[in-house]
Amino acid sequence: MAELTMKKKRPKNLDLLTIKQPLPAVLSILHRVSGAGLFLFLPVLLWLLQSSLASPESFAMVKGLAGNIVVKVILLGLLWAYCHHFCAGIRYLLLDGHIGIEKEAARMTAKISFAVSLLATVILGGLLLW
Amino acid sequence: MVNRIVVGAGYGLRDWIAQRATAVIMAVYTVILLAAVVANGGSTYEAWHGLFASGFMKFATFLALLSLFYHAWIGVRDIFMDYIKPTGLRLGLMVVVIAALVGYAGWAAQILWRL
Numbered sequence: 001m002a003e004l005t006m007k008k009k010r011p012k013n014l015d016l017l018t019i020k021q022p023l024p025a026v027l028s029i030l031h032r033v034s035g036a037g038l039f040l041f042l043p044v045l046l047w048l049l050q051s052s053l054a055s056p057e058s059f060a061m062v063k064g065l066a067g068n069i070v071v072k073v074i075l076l077g078l079l080w081a082y083c084h085h086f087c088a089g090i091r092y093l094l095l096d097g098h099i100g101i102e103k104e105a106a107r108m109t110a111k112i113s114f115a116v117s118l119l120a121t122v123i124l125g126g127l128l129l130w
Numbered sequence: 131m132v133n134r135i136v137v138g139a140g141y142g143l144r145d146w147i148a149q150r151a152t153a154v155i156m157a158v159y160t161v162i163l164l165a166a167v168v169a170n171g172g173s174t175y176e177a178w179h180g181l182f183a184s185g186f187m188k189f190a191t192f193l194a195l196l197s198l199f200y201h202a203w204i205g206v207r208d209i210f211m212d213y214i215k216p217t218g219l220r221l222g223l224m225v226v227v228i229a230a231l232v233g234y235a236g237w238a239a240q241i242l243w244r245l
């Protein structure tokens with residue numbers, strides 16, 4: 001009984017790079033990318049936390065590092081990753097609670113997530129890094 | 131006979147819940163930390179160090195980090211299940227990730243309770 005019946009041959013295009021993705025799909029893949037990126041940078045982030053707390057000297061060293069433009073850009077990227085993952089994540093939690101699951105609403109909240117995470121990145125980046 | 135379609139990783143409701151519970155813990159902690167930084171400045175060593183010196187922040191930070199490691203484990207495992215097909219490689223990578231995350235948990239405790 002529980003057999004999958006998908007026998008009809010229909011034309012399909014599954015080439016992800018040529019399909020025009022709706023905004024929620026872009027949000028979703030970036031949620032995965034940001035989660036993976038944050039995971040990969042965990043040792044660096046823990047080391048920064050450790051150094052910033054260990055002593056006044058190592059705190060000053062971290063501040064000095066963050067003054068380097070390359071480091072700044074990387075940290076800004078991580079900040080965006082966190083903000084994006086945060087906003088898209090909250091949106092998923094709401095969707096799980098059946099809030100905003102209609103197509104129009106889902107598109108709207110995807111837009112809001114992008115806007116809020118970019119805005120938060122600019123504000124927090126401005127306060128913390130510049 | 132029941133024709134079950136085996137997806138290979140259990141049926142994951144518990145993990146699904148855990149990923150969401152840990153997400154909520156991290157989100158709440160993020161707001162607390164931001165509020166604390168705004169309230170005390172955090173731009174000098176004394177202020178930043180003082181922030182994490184209180185028993186409450188130590189506990190909250192550790193809880194959030196443990197949640198993060200568990201959350202990241204479930205997430206990274208899901209990603210491996212989607213993209214890494216050879217079983218041996220997938221299992222090998224999972225072992226590496228678990229080892230790293232358990233190590234991070236120990237490291238986090240050391241960072242916080244050495245203050």
Ligand code: HEM
Pocket residue numbers: 031032034035036038039042085086089090092093149150153154156157158160198201202204205206208209
């Ligand atoms: C406030 C903080 C966070 C929230 C609210 C949050 C929320 C979520 C949610 C709801 C999911 C499930 C998505 C789904 O099932 O499609 C998820 C997946 C994931 N999270 Fe987080 N998360 C947070 C922080 C983090 C951090 C710091 C990391 C990195 C270490 C991380 C790594 C991941 C990964 C790798 C996935 C799997 C992505 C996927 O399957 O596409 N998360 N997150």
